[in-house]
Amino acid sequence: MKNANLFVDEAEIEVHSGTGGNGVVRFRREKFVSSGGPNGGDGGRGGDVILVADTNIGTLLDFKSARTIKAPSGAHGGSSNRKGASGEHIEIRVPIGTLVFEVGDTADVVELEESTAIVDLVEDGQRVVVARGGEGGLGNARFKTSTRQAPDFAKPGKPGQSRQLRLSLKLMADVGLVGFPNAGKSTLLRRISAARPRVANYPFTTLVPSLGVVERDDRRIVVADIPGLIEGASDGAGLGHQFLRHVERTRVLIHLLDLEAMIVEGRDLLADYDAIRRELGRYRPELLTRREIVVLSKGDLIHDESVVADLEASLAAREITVRRISAAASLGLDTLLLETFDAVYDARQEEEKRASEEARHHERVGRPGKI
Ligand SMILES: Nc1nc2c(ncn2[C@@H]2O[C@H](COP(=O)(O)OP(=O)(O)OP(=O)(O)O)[C@@H](O)[C@H]2O)c(=O)[nH]1
Ligand SMILES: [Mg+2]
Structure with a gap:
């Protein structure tokens, strides 16, 4: 049985969403054709970090050890217009009644007012994306125009977000x-x-x-x-x-x-x-x-x-x-x-x-x- 004394109602965590995968520069290579058209695929989107309120969780204890949460990056694009796989979203389960604050320069503010919270997770299953994954970059195939048959450039993926959050649990009871x-x-x-x-x-x-x-x-x-x-x-x-x-x-x-x-x-x-x-x-x-x-x-x-x-x-x-x-x-x-x-x-x-x-x-x- 879990030790009931291990109850934690304050935690600080760092969340990082995934970087978007890069778009790539590729060209079709066919027999007898010296230089085919561009077919570099787009990068995949980076994963989000999502908080989900869950009735089965009673404490913020888990965040005493796992303070940094990172979602995977999107994969880079491939040839033949292959889009890179998206990074998986990371879902973090928190107790119902968890208030989420962004820790900025005023991290030492002691009194956390509910009105300043980014979100108040009050219902079972309620979710909030706290760090959105970066978009994947476009591959060179996307840049082909009638006047530009062989674009030799692609876009890098966008970076993810990093945030410092304070979680503060205030139980919801009647x-x-x-x-x-x-x-x-x-x-x-x-x-x-x-x-x-x-x-x-x-x-x-x-x-x-x-x-x-x-x-x-x-x-x-x-x-x-x-x-x-x-x-x-x-x-x-x-x-x-x-x-x-x-x-x-x-x-x-x-x-x-x-x-x-x-x-x-x-x-x-x-x-x-x-x-x-x-x-x-x-x-x-x-x-x-x-x-x-x-x-x-x-x-x-x-x-x-x-x-x-x-x-x-x-x-x-x-x-x-x-x-x-x-x-x-x-x-x-x-x-x-x-x-x-x-x-x-x-x-x-x-x-x-x-x-x-x-x-x-x-x-x-x-x-x-x-x-
Ligand atoms: N006779 C009698 N004793 C009771 C009753 N209710 C609680 N007690 C006793 O009073 C003592 C304290 O009970 P708890 O329920 O632990 O009290 P509490 O208010 O939760 O105490 P804290 O957790 O320390 O704040 C225990 O010895 C209980 O058995 C009751 O209705 N009658
Ligand atoms: Mg008691």
Whole structure:
């Protein structure tokens, strides 16, 4: 089994497409004819380098070792008007959610904004040519005219493109699980999907994000489990905010508050809630307006309702609606999932509506110029 810890979400690669093959100078050589007509063939096109988004790929790990990717050149033309073979295209499989940036003089820009990406590979099978192969040169046969019966020149192939790219993966999931370490996020994902993130009774068990697919009836959502957050995560504390990027593109957040931490350590879960919200907001203010479902986890540990009375009262005073669940004892999961599915499907519908409104708007005022 592949080590799940080998998760890589940033990589820099160099791509080179193939050079076009040269056109050649050749003449027909026939018996008894001293000099036949020109028949030098064209060179073949160089191969492209193409990135393809693939659901089966979960990490950019492969690019840690293979940093330079080169497509083959086109072959040179031959005699008898033979065209050189084209260089094969090289397809590179990348995870869905990979943003592609060109590294220019500003390679040291830390913050990569999605809007500056060349492309955002968000759908399975989506492809983009990142380096186009050079055209093959024309052979001398092409230059024959009525006044120039024996052209003795041909064109060389065009060079390919070379580009330095930064690949940056931001997972595409409908739902992000957030909360303090040990809150029960991975346990919940294991319970509702076939994903198998590690679970253990200590903080920072999860070191890398993982995705699980949840299906009910004919509905299907993708849920992302990320490492636990702590106070100061957006400044790099704990595992830092490096994983918060993976909930950026979710539609709904499930925020877990850990009843065990309250019972055992006397933690104030409302303060925990605020701490996590602060980190989310400091990382990206938009995360605070995302639909959020707040959950009290490990509900099976509550045997005496008076233990949670204070907490529930202070949550209610803040108008924070919570549901109690237990992933271990399968309590409240059906209701939680129903609500989650509804929230995700609502959000999707809204996005579609917005997209079609935008399309209508563009039809009225003309499409924006191609970038
Ligand atoms: N009693 C009880 N224990 C639970 C429940 N859910 C999780 N736990 C336990 O809580 C501990 C932490 O669970 P995890 O799922 O690893 O927590 P996490 O939020 O993924 O933790 P990190 O990956 O460190 O952020 C484990 O010992 C789990 O068995 C539950 O519903 N009831
Ligand atoms: Mg975990």
